[in-house]
Amino acid sequence: MKFVGVTSCPTGIAHTYMAAEGLEQAAKAAGHTIEVETQGSAGFDSLSPESIAAADAVIFAVGVPVRERARFTGKPLIEADVKKAISDGPGLIAQAVAAVEEAAANPAAAQTGPPAPATGGLSTKVDNQASVGVRIRQWLMTGVSYMIPFVAAGGILIALGFMVAQLAGGKNGAIVVTKQYSLTGPPVPNPTHIINIVTDFNPADGMQWAALLFLIGGASFGFLVPILSGFIAFAIADRPGLAPGIVGGFIAFTIGTGFLGGIATGFIGGFVALWISHWKVPKGVRGIMPVVVIPLLSVLITGAILILVLGRPLKALTDGLASWLHGLSGANLILLGVILGLMMAFDMGGPVNKVAYTFATTGLAAAATATGSTNLKVMAAVMAAGMTPPLGLALATTIRSHLFSEAERENGKAAWLLGASFITEGAIPFAAADPLRVIPSCMLGSGVTGGLVMLFGNTLRAPHGGIWVTPLIGSPLLYLLAIAIGTVITAAAVIALKAAGPGPAKTELDAAGLAEVVV
Numbered sequence: 001m002k003f004v005g006v007t008s009c010p011t012g013i014a015h016t017y018m019a020a021e022g023l024e025q026a027a028k029a030a031g032h033t034i035e036v037e038t039q040g041s042a043g044f045d046s047l048s049p050e051s052i053a054a055a056d057a058v059i060f061a062v063g064v065p066v067r068e069r070a071r072f073t074g075k076p077l078i079e080a081d082v083k084k085a086i087s088d089g090p091g092l093i094a095q096a097v098a099a100v101e102e103a104a105a106n107p108a109a110a111q112t113g114p115p116a117p118a119t120g121g122l123s124t125k126v127d128n129q130a131s132v133g134v135r136i137r138q139w140l141m142t143g144v145s146y147m148i149p150f151v152a153a154g155g156i157l158i159a160l161g162f163m164v165a166q167l168a169g170g171k172n173g174a175i176v177v178t179k180q181y182s183l184t185g186p187p188v189p190n191p192t193h194i195i196n197i198v199t200d201f202n203p204a205d206g207m208q209w210a211a212l213l214f215l216i217g218g219a220s221f222g223f224l225v226p227i228l229s230g231f232i233a234f235a236i237a238d239r240p241g242l243a244p245g246i247v248g249g250f251i252a253f254t255i256g257t258g259f260l261g262g263i264a265t266g267f268i269g270g271f272v273a274l275w276i277s278h279w280k281v282p283k284g285v286r287g288i289m290p291v292v293v294i295p296l297l298s299v300l301i302t303g304a305i306l307i308l309v310l311g312r313p314l315k316a317l318t319d320g321l322a323s324w325l326h327g328l329s330g331a332n333l334i335l336l337g338v339i340l341g342l343m344m345a346f347d348m349g350g351p352v353n354k355v356a357y358t359f360a361t362t363g364l365a366a367a368a369t370a371t372g373s374t375n376l377k378v379m380a381a382v383m384a385a386g387m388t389p390p391l392g393l394a395l396a397t398t399i400r401s402h403l404f405s406e407a408e409r410e411n412g413k414a415a416w417l418l419g420a421s422f423i424t425e426g427a428i429p430f431a432a433a434d435p436l437r438v439i440p441s442c443m444l445g446s447g448v449t450g451g452l453v454m455l456f457g458n459t460l461r462a463p464h465g466g467i468w469v470t471p472l473i474g475s476p477l478l479y480l481l482a483i484a485i486g487t488v489i490t491a492a493a494v495i496a497l498k499a500a501g502p503g504p505a506k507t508e509l510d511a512a513g514l515a516e517v518v519v
Contacts, residue, residue, distance in 0.1 A: 001032045003096055004047050005059035006066050008039040009082045014349065014418070014425035016040045019061045019085035021414070022429070025407055026089030032097075034059070039067055047071075057096045057103075061085035076103045087432035137351050142235035143228040143266055144354050150223045151361045152464045157217025159461035159472040161210045168206025224362065225253040225262035232266025237274035240290065244269030244298035251303050257314040259362040264310055269302040333377070334451045340378065341385035341450025341486075345442040348389055349425040356382055361463045376459035380473065383422050384458075384483050385450040387466055389442035390419030390426030391483070392490020399491070403498040408433065419487075422466035430494075437497040445490030452482035 005023050009015035020036040027034035035055075037047045039062075046068065052058075057076040060066055061084060076099040078092060085092055130138070202208050226249035233245025248265025252258070276294050285293070306314075343356035360382040363375035397404050397412030404412065411429045418426030431438040459474035470476045 001056045001097060001100060002054055003027060003032060003034040003057050003059055003093070004052055004055040004072075005034055005036040005061065006039060006072075007036060007061045007082055007085060008066065009063040014423045015063065015082050015086065015428075018425060018428065019082045022085045022087075022089035023059060023061065023092065025410065026093045029407070030090065030093050030097075032093065034093075039064075056100045059085075059092055059096050061092065076100055083432075086428055139232050139235040139267070139270070140263070141351065141354065143230075143232035143263075144358055146231040147224055147228045147358075150220050150227055151364075154217045154220030154222075154224070155361070155364055155461065155463035156465065156469065156472075157213050157220065159217075159469065161212075161214030161217060162461060163471060164206055164213060165210035168210060222253065225259055226250045228259060229262040229266040229269065232263065233270035233273060236267070236270025237277065240273040240277050240294045240298065241270040243295040244273055244302040247299045248302040248306055251306055252314075255307070255311050255315060256318065257306070257311060258318040259358065260318055261306060261310070261314045264314060265302055265306050268305055269298060272301045273298040333374070334454045336378070337381040337385075337450035337452075337454030338447045339450075340381050341446035341448070342443050344382060344385040344424060344450070345389050345427075345446035346439070348427050348431060348442070353386070353424060357386070364461070364463055373459075376461060376474070377454055377457065379463060380458040380460035380479065381450040381453040383460060383464070383466070384453045384479060385446040385486070386424040387419050387422050387483055388445045388449045388486035388490055389424055390415035391487040392419075392442065392445050393427050393430045393438070393494060394419060395487055395491040396494045400495045400499070403495065404430075405433075420467045422464055434498075438494060441490050441493035441497060444493050445486040445488075448489050449482050449486030452485060453479065456482060458482070 005020070007016050007019035007023070009019070016038050017040065020038050023034055023036055035047060035051050037045070049071075052071055052075070055075060057078065058072045060077065060079040061082050062079070063082040066072075076096070078095045078099055080092055080095075201212070226246045229249025229252065230242050230246035233241030233248075235241075245266050248269045249262045252261025252265050255261070257264075273294055276297055277289070279289075281289060281293075340356045340360070343352050346352045360375075360379045364379045394412045394415035397409050397415075401409050408430060411426075415426040427438070427442055431442070456475055456478040458476075458479040460469070460472065460479075462469040462472045465472075467480075470480070473479045
């Protein structure tokens, strides 16, 4: 049979493409063909009308609404979460075959793709029928998903600004961009460069290029808290939540409450906007509700609550957290690295992993103009610990291939690049198939790596990139050594546990809900 499919996830990065690969491998193994359209964060290349017309059935493995869904109307349809294609691609292919056979036997009862919902260009996956705890996690994850591109762009540009400044010969990398923006190493009484790049930019001056990179990166970082807040509110109230969420997040950033204030205003703005949008108003007022009444009142209420009620305690909490973090040293700092490493490997891109990553990136934003900051060490530990699970499993499949299935061996080849690029999700196919042995092994390796990075004193100014941002890492050779040690430990643990004997069948693990914990 011939199938077409669409894969997408909330962030549009790793899971989208891993799900497509899972479907392609499963279809090939079953003797079928499939053409998959990946609707990722960088857009998508649409399936041709000819491919859709020739398909026997359609498979949606998605975490957000499918774009241009109406193209698939009239075809037998299988729809599942994006995680399902990663953990059980053969199961989805089998369902698609069954749907085709059912459609052939009873065309009137065939399940077909409905027209595209009117979701606009922004989307989120929140299950309104789920428990309160699950929805809270989904609201938070929506904010984090939309925040990540701003973090990645801003962090890498700032880091490049520091690197270019040092290469250009700036004293301690010191540079001042007008009176508002500074990029400094240790405090320098008389900076070597005082410039205004808006009016006096000189393309021949490396320090001014550093200033340009820093200025743009700082602007991107400035959106971190407003975007986090805005899209938490968006997940709660849809478009009416954007204005109070983003404005509230900007106020939180301005008054120094950090990401805690952004989370608070996201929830406040979302629920206030949702409440106001449900008001019963006269017909004459309905037309101005979305453009005047809802944004006006929700922005006012959200901002007032933050400034007058929550601002002071949240700022005190944020300052206390920063003070505690910067006060860590020695064994306490190593313990923090171990804990962050365990979190990064626990669910490999899931909520616990994202908590650790968000903690690091928000700290990185605060450390944008600091050198040797504990925040920079935290970012280094988190990225290194996130790289070791896929690298460890890639190594294990290389040196003990007979312990893994053919599909896992193929995933192991891809995991080298995924791990090197800090895409922890490269370990998910292994963890989904054998969580009781893979997850503890990954946590062991990542915990050791996180602790070693803290012990070695590595720093990192970039929020992503893996080995590709090595020039931005403090003591890069020791950093790579920490990753190598964690990779070997992960591989050794996985091999030892698998060689000890067969574990529970995957169906038993699914029944216990363990596979769902992973993905």
